[in-house]
Amino acid sequence: MSSEVPSDNDEVGATLWLPRKASMPAHVVCPKMADHTAASTIAIARHELQESWQGGQVTLRLVSEGSDNDGYHIKYKVADHSAVVSARRPLGLLYGTYALLRWQETKEGNDRDTTWTSAPALQRRMLNHWDNPDGSVERGYAGKSIWKWEQITKNGMTDSLRQRLTIYARANASVGINAMVVNNVNASPKMVTRPYLEKLKVIADLLRPYGIQVWLSINFGSPLALHETKTADPLDAAVQRWWQRKAREIYKLIPDFGGFLVKANSEGQPGPGDYHRSHADGANMLADALKPYGSTVIWRSFVYGANHKGEDRVMQAVSEFKPMDGLFHDNVILQSKNGPLDFQPREPYAPIFDNMTKTPQMAELQITQEYTGQSLHLVYLAPMWKEFFSYVDPVARGLKGIAGVANTGDDTNWCGHPFSQSNWYAFGRLAWDPSLTSEQIAHEWLLQTFGRGDSVTVAALEDMMLSSREACVDYMMPLGLHHIFAFDHHYGPQPDGYKAEYPLEWCPVYYHKADKQGLGFDRTVATGSGATAQYREPYRSLYENVKTCPEQYLLWFHHVAWDYRLANGRTLWQSLCDHYDAGVRRVAAYRVLWQSPAVRNYVDKVQWQQVDKLLATQLDNARQWQHTCLDYFNGFRSY
Amino acid sequence: MSSEVPSDNDEVGATLWLPRKASMPAHVVCPKMADHTAASTIAIARHELQESWQGGQVTLRLVSEGSDNDGYHIKYKVADHSAVVSARRPLGLLYGTYALLRWQETKEGNDRDTTWTSAPALQRRMLNHWDNPDGSVERGYAGKSIWKWEQITKNGMTDSLRQRLTIYARANASVGINAMVVNNVNASPKMVTRPYLEKLKVIADLLRPYGIQVWLSINFGSPLALHETKTADPLDAAVQRWWQRKAREIYKLIPDFGGFLVKANSEGQPGPGDYHRSHADGANMLADALKPYGSTVIWRSFVYGANHKGEDRVMQAVSEFKPMDGLFHDNVILQSKNGPLDFQPREPYAPIFDNMTKTPQMAELQITQEYTGQSLHLVYLAPMWKEFFSYVDPVARGLKGIAGVANTGDDTNWCGHPFSQSNWYAFGRLAWDPSLTSEQIAHEWLLQTFGRGDSVTVAALEDMMLSSREACVDYMMPLGLHHIFAFDHHYGPQPDGYKAEYPLEWCPVYYHKADKQGLGFDRTVATGSGATAQYREPYRSLYENVKTCPEQYLLWFHHVAWDYRLANGRTLWQSLCDHYDAGVRRVAAYRVLWQSPAVRNYVDKVQWQQVDKLLATQLDNARQWQHTCLDYFNGFRSY
Known part of the structure; x- marks a missing residue:
């Protein structure tokens, strides 16, 4: 304070x-x-x-x-x-x-x-860092990687790094986070070489007393890429031996090493599919190598475009993995994003959680705000995660843990936006106790971050935080629109996005399917891709029928005529306009609220200035989303 | 500005x-x-x-x-x-x-x-004043009546009154209001006596060039009460002649007089039922008296407790009037409140609009904030009326007009709360064009009232106005709770309200039906009062099933167990707490927002101070609702 x-x-x-x-x-x-x-x-x-x-x-x-x-x-x-x-x-x-x-x-x-x-509701409460050994961070918006590999030798790390990582360790322990994958799922083979393992040991030694286990993302092709085998085929005996040796090497250095996280045959990463082997073959080979140490392979289900080309992208994880249910060894966990696409501001839950009954699963949430304004927008994500939990109760479903893609970097304040810290905090608190409310967590975070303050001011800021995710949905993807983000950086809008050289399922036009008649992706069984069939009842039926489909998912599941009337009597087009308006208006309210004397007195002066500037940017951006998208979609209506 | x-x-x-x-x-x-x-x-x-x-x-x-x-x-x-x-x-x-x-x-x-x-979508755009000849205003929260009867003679009115009523006439004309019932539906017989009719003529002359027709609420028992007949039986020839003479007298004074508005056999008012005649008998008798002048009787359907004692109060209007559909003469219009109960902050629509296919109808909205914080709470009502229109489209249903119970008084600013003016404004605009959005109207009103200002500030205030009705619902009647207002004045909470000497259907306990098991009024056909059967499909089925009933009406239609889980996984009790919290939090945000320099610079200084004080009161009240209701309901849970 x-x-x-x-x-x-x-x-x-x-x-x-x-x-x-x-x-x-x-x-x-x-x-x-x-x-x-x-x-x-x-x-x-x-x-x-x-x-x-x-x-x-x-x-x-x-x-x-x-x-x-x-x-x-x-x-x-x-x-x-x-x-x-x-x-x-x-x-x-x-x-x-x-x-x-x-x-x-x-x-x-x-x-x-x-x-x-x-007591913690979930066993694994894990951060996934998408940090590369060169110091860059994929989808990182708060500076460079917090791991300064060059400041670590096998004998220790610099004082400044130790100081910084000690805060990191305390922060994680304070919210119960107990596992941490240090590197990007698009993993460099370098990470399993001796020099990096020795540095990792130094990190592990620092984190251990805080109860934080270190894990590695591994590149499935590592032995081949490092020229130590002639193939990476999981059924090849030399490959198997290589991984067994590697596991032994790691455990000798780090006896409580957590295990491997693997992104395989996805977005260009190598995997067992390169050798016509299945994901189960690949995962089991690694699991067997880790078995002697009682540890685990976490295998990501975020896979599309390989074996199911042409199929609706949101269906491919189930298509790929459901036939393998029961084939994974018992120390494999399948990790899936909360939604079936890719961390949009709002997605229906990923139906893979309904479809794999014999395979242990974890959920992957994204703390870093790839599609939610990055570190420039104030978007408090707890309500999004709670929404997911309302469909997939982590405890009732027996999830083996929850992973969150970290939002940390070497910015002084760790997360870029002062309020982005609240998402790291909220992730940890929810992984410990998914029944906490978004409001309780916002309240805790505000009081610990800025002090007790006046209760009215705190309540007003809670109101801002709690409504911010819906505001973001309103100005970025109302009514279930999705993936109309600009290519590559995923920050601003690019509804007209189409590049012949890119996979079609990276292109916004593939997702909104605007035409003269209407807007939205028909995923019904009756006339569309059939993705609704992957859901359990009652969702399957609710989503299939345009009349019962929740409006927040309308354009996710249906191609809807421009003049279709929603429950409130407004047409689709009018409702789109209403939502963009509402999002912009709400951010305008944050901007004005933030300048109130009560808020200025409550928040640290430097942070106040940072947020004040950021809210101006967020408001500009919200208007840009509104104008870009409405101008573009309007072109189809007025053919 | x-x-x-x-x-x-x-x-x-x-x-x-x-x-x-x-x-x-x-x-x-x-x-x-x-x-x-x-x-x-x-x-x-x-x-x-x-x-x-x-x-x-x-x-x-x-x-x-x-x-x-x-x-x-x-x-x-x-x-x-x-x-x-x-x-x-x-x-x-x-x-x-x-x-x-x-x-x-x-x-x-x-x-x-x-x-x-x-061009106006509806023919009659009418204010209903609930003003009494003694200058009091039933449900008026902005001072005394604007009609200063004592300042009017048959020859004219005082300059000060003329000045004031000219503003009134301009304001109404500026939004297209074209009809006005000067007096309370609980009508004094005095109002049809010569002295008052002569004064009314003076008012009519002033309003006429502004396109505003005057109407009267009449007391059905007038001829009897005035000792000019021996009965008020509508089938009595002397009574019929009395009303015919009265109509002639009025039209001689006011050739464009609008007609009569009648509340009969409701809450103690006399009516045809006193003589075992039907509402149709009563309405038709008056309609016949007005027929020669081409004018109309508006008969209110807000009737309960007489012929259907013991029946669920929200069902009685349909029970009473449906059998008379087709029996009314063609210059009778049935006027019904938007909801089936009594102007709660949120009600499902009144099913009488589904049930009378041969009888011309009008809707009655309440501009004065009887149940929405009166003139002390900032509650912008347009979203509530738009919600009603989404069920009962005034144009598609061929409504003959819309009436609004006025919120005017002799307070300098007419409406008490500076923002209550926006409800009068919005009523007129929506009666002219029900397809206008709440946002458009708020925008117009702000710019005309306070000036153009900075667009961010205006958007922030729009956000406040537009969210204020939901905030009020959250802190007064979450999840479909209803009529738990304090007796008589209907301002604060009184969930434990029960008075043996009052009709049961005036008592809060009748409506919330809290017990050890749960909360809410079972109106299903299967196990409750059966009120859902009065609705057209798909609403009938949606409301009947607790799983498909919109949560905003949950406790209106269902008695729900305390530990029943809502769609978001929270129990009923937790969800109640969440809603009260959300309402309080939102009002706290208004309070802080209002003190922002941008708002202070935009709004007139005196009005700024008024609203600032009022928001403090609103916040206190919201907390009082929260604590009173949660403390009370918690008592049932912890039996």
Whole structure:
């Protein structure tokens, strides 16, 4: 809060939502541990409390009862402001420590004796970094990669990097993130070479006490690309041996290494299909190499254009993988994006979650805002993820975890847009507890980031955050329009996008299918691609019928006449105009709201200025979306 | 706009959205008319243009072609900024004049030669004043009645009243309102006595050139109450003769008198039922008395508790009137509220519009904010009325008109809350053209009321207006809760409301039906009152099934278990909490937005202060609704 903690301008936003320093060191009682990692974890917890706890004594206590995972129990006594955090594991104590400090920053009203228990709903709460060894970040909008490989040797890393990565580790641990794929799914074979593995070990050593496991994205063709085998065929014995050796090498360096994430035969990546082998063949070969270490292959289902050319792109994952259900070894997890296309601002859920009953699955969410204004638009994504959970309940479906494509970079504030930090925060909180509401998380984040402030101001900013995703949908892809983004960078609109040299399914015209009659992609069984058939009931029937299809998915599933009347009596064309208008109007409201004295007083001055400028850009962009798309579509109507 | 027109603080808001004075008088060419009314109408048009038109010459032209009603045609030439307004009737020229001035205040971008035509979609565009002769106003929240009966004699009215009523007449004409019932539907018999009729003639003379017809609400028992007959039985010959004489007397004074509006056998009002006659008997008797003058009886269907005691109140209008469909004489119009209950912030449409195929109908909307925060809450009602139109299209259904219960009073600014003026404005605009959007109307109103201003600021205020009705629903009656307002005044919450001495259907507990199991009024055919059966398909089936019932009507049609999960996976109880939260949060955002410098600079200073205070009250009230209702309902859950 600007009034309490004058910020050093060079470092604004650098410490994220982490707890503020207290004026006096707190008294902390904690167990002594022989094990090095356990001792380190507990030392971190103690240190966090000493620095930031403003109450009486805190006791960290390892217990033998309680949940058999990384959960914690907290007991706070108002009489002496003391607290007891108990857990079965040291990491549970660390999670409980952060929970206690979060509670301190966000609790409401008069204190009273309070106890609560929490345990993670999902086993794997994972960031996927799309960082390349050259320091670039695919779909990264906050500077270069946070991994400064050149600042790491097998013996350690520079102090400045260690300092920075320590904040990273604390931030992740504070929200319960426990796994991290360091590199891009479009993976360089370099990443599995000795020099990088030795650097990875140094990172792993730093992250370990925070409970964060390191993983690697691997290039399926690595042994071939590194000229160590003559093929990458998964059924080739030399290839299998190569991966077995590689696994052994990795585990020797990093005994708790997480496993491999694989993008194969997708968008130009090598894979088992290059040798007429199936995804199952490929995944199982790698899984077998990892099996001795009890670890896992995560195989991405984001695959299209290879074996199902010409088929509606959103159907291809199910077409490809459903026949393999049951063929994967038990340490393979299939990872799928929340929607069947590609991280649009709104998609119906990916029906692969309905179609694979024997294969363990994970969901992949995108924290980095590839299609949602990147680091220039204020778009709080928790409502989007909650919407997905309403169709695919991660707990009820037994998902093995949730991955989020990271939005971090070497910008001072990590994420570019000050509010983009909230998406990283929200991802972690939801992976721990998918039943939290978007509002609760926004509230927590605001109070920890900017301070308690006046409750009306905080509520107003919550309102802004909570409505921002729908505003983005309104000005980018109303009524289920999708993938009309500019080529390659996916930032602005390009509804007329068509390039003969590109796959058709990269081209906006393929998706909106505007013509004289109307707009939208007919995916019905009756007259279209038949994608609705991949959904479970009641969605299959609801989506198939234009009258019952939720309007937010209308143009996703139907080609609709320009003068078709929606439920409110407005034509399709009028409704498009209405939605673009609504999106622009809402961003205008943010812009004016942001300049209110109450907001200026609440938010750190530097961050206030950053956001003020960014909202101006967002408003310009929203208008550009409106004009570009309406001008373009209007051309079809007035043939 | 504050920067251009320094306002006289005593009169802020008094001239409503009427056109500003131009710096130079405009040159107006217009036809000379022999007829007194026509000449007056054209003189008004000329005067408005002379005062406020900022372009070149304006020609008002009567033509013989064109639409056969009060429409107009406008042709603007950018070369000399001249305009021609043509119409078949003088009143069309006046409407065209206001349209031209509205266009001047609101047009966008570079001018070009422009022509357009407009004609009213509905014949009767009517205000219903609920004003009593003693100066009180039922459900009035802006001071006393605008009719100062004591300032009117048969020879005229005071200058101050004339001044004030002239603004009233201009404001109505500027949005096309052409009919006006001066008095409360709970009508005093006094209103049809000679002294009041003579005063009414004076009002009618003032309003006539503005195209506004006067009407009266009549007390069905008038002849009896005035001791001029021994009964009010509509089949009694003496009663019939009395009304015939009364009609003759009125038409002699006011040859273009509109007709009678009648509330009979409803909430204690006398009616034909007192003599075991039907509504048709009563309406037809009055209709016959008016027939010689070509005029009309408007009979209200808002009737319950008499012949259908014990039946679900929302069903009684159809039960009562459907059997009479076809029995009414052809100059009777049935007038029904938009919803089947009583002007709640959200109601499903009134199914009487589906059930009477032979009887001409009108819709009654409530401009005065009886159940929407009165004159203390900013709630822009156009979206509510548009929602009703999406079920009952006034044009397609052939409605004979739309009535709006007026929100005017003798407060300087007419409506109490500065933004309540926008509801009067929007009512008139929608009655003229129901296809206008809520956004267009908000935009017009803002620009005419506060000036052009900065487009971002205007968009932000539009966003506030457009979202305000949903915010009100969120904090007053989420998910279809209804009629849990405090007794009598209907301002705040009273969910525990029960009074043995009141009819049960006035009591909140009758409507929410909270119990240990859940919440809501079961109106299904399967297990409840069966009200869903009064709806046409597909609504009948949609509403009957809890799974397909739109969530906004959930508790209107269903008794739902506390732990029932809504589409987003949240339980009923959680969703209630979410909606109350969302409503409060949105009002908090208005409060902060309003204090932004851009808004302060845009809005007149006095009005800014008024709204600023009112938003503080609205926020307090929203929180009170939240806490009162959630505390109360929570008691049932935790039995």
